[in-house]
Amino acid sequence: MLSRVADSIYWMCRYIERAENVARFIDVNLHLVLDLVILQHEQWVPLIKVTGDDKLFMKRYGQVNQRNVIQFLTFDREYPNSILSCLSTARENARSIREIISSEMWEQVNKFYLLVRDAAENREVFDRPHDFFDEVKRNSHLFTGLTLDTMSHGEGWHFGRLGRLIERADKTSRILDVKYFILLPRVEYVGTPYDNIQWSALLKSASGLEMYRKRYHRISPRQVVEFLIFDQEFPRAVAYCLKKADESLHCISGTNIGTYGNLAERRLGRLSVDLHFTDAETVLHSGVHEFLDHFQLKLNEVGEAIFETFFAMRPLPGPWFGERAAQ
């Protein structure tokens, strides 16, 4: 498969997943705001902080409030990670590989982009934000489902899944981070009904509340961390994402699981193992935010390794005779 094509599939899927997760971020906050009567505007600060793009936001908007944050994260074309920008990038990538992906996938990316572009014009979103962000999630799911069922599960498909899962692992960790940004400093909330409500909102925004309840029944911070980071079966849990990403990497290279044949496999393998030998207790003890921070850093290094291994335009090989002579 062409390196450029693999790169485009990978990023198309990453950007669709990113768009979906931005919707999830906003959604969790909208739920939190409903239950947190006081200091509504302050509530939107962590959301911007967690994206890591707070400087750009302040420069462009100056004031943190619900409307500005939603505008920034959803429709701002100048902000490369807004939902609209993500979908525009995903669509440009899809356009360059139309002969590789199925028509159904292309049409869905196209429709998805047009949906958000049109929403940016009519402003109804601000009156009924929940409906809109649900729609965004649904469209992303539709794309993922179409990808699963209309594209051959060959090399290209695995690059797509790899991109989606790397992105998802990163964003699930950040959704968890939102909660810690908001609540850890306020010891007085811990264990109160507010606390439970907020943890529920968090699980809901990862579409995990029901699955969590089946497994653990009652809300407890330790178990939420366990569920969102270490669960091996829940498809948005970090550990699950890494396991499946690792499978895809090995399908692409043809090496056996548990061994490695390139830098990407080595780094992802090590990160999975590290996670495997950690548990929720340790994480809570050492500080959830610190743990997540470190994890995101390591995951970025995996992304860089994927780029180096498969997409980077490698320099020309030596002269033909030289190559043969070396063997």
Added chain:
Amino acid sequence: MDFSQYDPEDFHDELFVTSGRPRPGAALLVERIESLPEGDLLRRQRAAEATLYQMGITFTVYGHDQGTERIWPFDLIPRIVETADWKIIERGLRQRIYALNAFIHDVYHGRHIIKDMVIPEEVILSGASYRSQCIGFNPPKGIWCHVTGTDLVRDKDGAFYVLEDNLRCPSGVSYVLENRQILKRNFPALFEASRVRPVEDYPNRLLATLEFVAPQGPGALTAVVLSPGIYNSAYFEHSFLARQMGVELVEGRDLVVSDGYVHMRTTKGFERVDVIYRRIDDDFLDPLMFRPDSFLGVPGIMEVYRAGRVALANAPGTGIADDKVIYAYVPKIIKYYMGEDPVLPNVPTYVCWEDKEREYVLENLEKLVVKSANESGGYGMLVGPHSTKEERSQFADLIRAHPRNYIAQPTVALSRVPTIVDDHFEGRHVDLRPYILYGENIYVLPGGLTRVALRKGSLVVNSSQGGGSKDTWVLDLMPATSEQQQQS
């Protein structure tokens, strides 16, 4: 909707002889459309547009900052070409392509046509598409123009004329195939009954053409389509053709020359490429040989090509034959290489670099269509009868300054086809671009792109200038015989 109010007026109409009297080949279609329940045709038309929109079948318009991507308007009423007419077109195009290929070869070899004083040397050497780098080159199997799209028009008298030869990277064939899909979905029964010749075989034929000219060696051949990328106006088509042929769509940056061959960069290393259907212009193909500032091409590819280790379609240098001044000489070219008169005549053409003809052109600008010799897509063009005084004086200055760059033709009263306008039919002017493949033999796709000028009275059919498209039905009146032939 019915045709009772439809008036062909003083033009050749492709579906009607006179008002209320459809041509024999169009009778079934007219009957079927008139039998549709009220509102049904409009509903289908809108559904077809929605399909195009969702499929993202778009083209790019240059010179617009916003909304550069547009859907090409499509009209549901097909254009019909009857069997006898098609036979002439097919014969004429085969003859023309054969002669043009011989001409290109001669230009880069013996130049007999110049020595025999059929065409003056300076006309050839001053052509913007003439490539001195191709002198002495022998393309595989002697074929230069593998893919051609020739623009035909039909005048009031009903005769077909060649308006333009497109021998570089003619586009539009993807619309032929997509339009057909939409028509089939909308009128399946009518389709079967009308005996329309299929166009779906085109991608296979194109691949066979490419494989025919590829360097022969052990192992499977790798063919690719080379595109300038997603911002090119015909990108949709490049990707469509690659998908239909089941080959990779590559950009210049995906290709690299090493070990004397062309390779593509893949996730598992370099893979050799044998034949390239390139949809980028000569100028951008190889920065080492043509424009050094090109980022779209592949450095060193021409050297591999000249060594016969990769095939390119169309061959570089082919553009000399679709220069609009050379066009004026094509009837002589056909006569010279084949000893025959052209089956399809040219539209009469005045070349502005000849003093007498230039004088005539300058005196009659309001009656003529003036075209720049090396622009396509309807850019750099003056339609005399629809022009303002300022436009005419502007063009007069241009012609005086660069006579070699301009030709002029009388306006042809292009034939018309009924077209849906709001809730009724009106005649709109059309042209026809059939596609010709030159491989083991010369193949003319039975169909083609019918472009329609959607603005009332307009004669400009280009997509960038308010044109749309229609499906083109070439009828097969002797289906039984052709089936028997296939069986035997």
